[in-house]
Amino acid sequence: MSTRTPLMAGNWKMNLNHLEAIAHVQKLAFALTDKDYEAVEVAVLPPFTDLRSVQTLVDGDKLKIKYGAQDLSAHDAGAYTGEISGSMLAKLKCAFVVIGHSERRQYHREDDALVNAKVKAAYRHELTPILCVGEGLEVRKAGNQVAHTLAQVDGALKDIPADQARGIVIAYEPVWAIGTGEVATLEDAQEVCGAIRGRLAELYGQEVADEVRIQYGGSVKSGNIAAIMAQPDVDGALVGGASLDAEEFVKIVRFGDQAVG
């Protein structure tokens, strides 16, 4: 029986400015109850420019909602114009940082070596990586989704010791299901999430593998979250579009339409 606490995280991508972020987090704070936080961990992942505002709100009102960034630099400081370091995120008390999202792999040509360097940078600053992996449509059509995704896991975790790996969050996000309304079938999600846990067991042993939270991401909504969460190796969701609607995100946090509190 798993003791993993599900992580429901909203990846806002490049949406909501810092004023909108404040209004959005206020709505979430108003709706979420202690009962919700007992059942799951809730996080928002806003753009960098929102983080200070979100921190101020969370600190000021002692909110239980956690937050993090959508990326970080592999470097800690220096002449890297436009980059944001892990130490800057830690200073803002970020708990999480998304690494290797498919949109960064695709549009910013991030490869496994860079993703690995970013995972190491996150650990240097005690940030929990939300490592994104997953195959594109061509790979899926060829039936190579497991091998492709596990190769991304291997690449990202190169030289990462077990005591660090046990804290990671891995998000399986099949690229063809992101923002398309196309949800992976439950079998698809479980197949790859189960394979990821299997690979973690090979790399670090079963005890570590059993601790790691594996999220599903890709067109998650209140109407499909319950079935997704019922899969044995799925420990939460990384939600894009649906996380921009506070009411809808709260329903997702509650595994669907039924109210918890």
Ligand SMILES: O=C(CO)COP(=O)(O)O
């Ligand atoms: O990429 C995603 C989360 O990181 C998923 O996005 P959607 O939920 O909009 O499909």
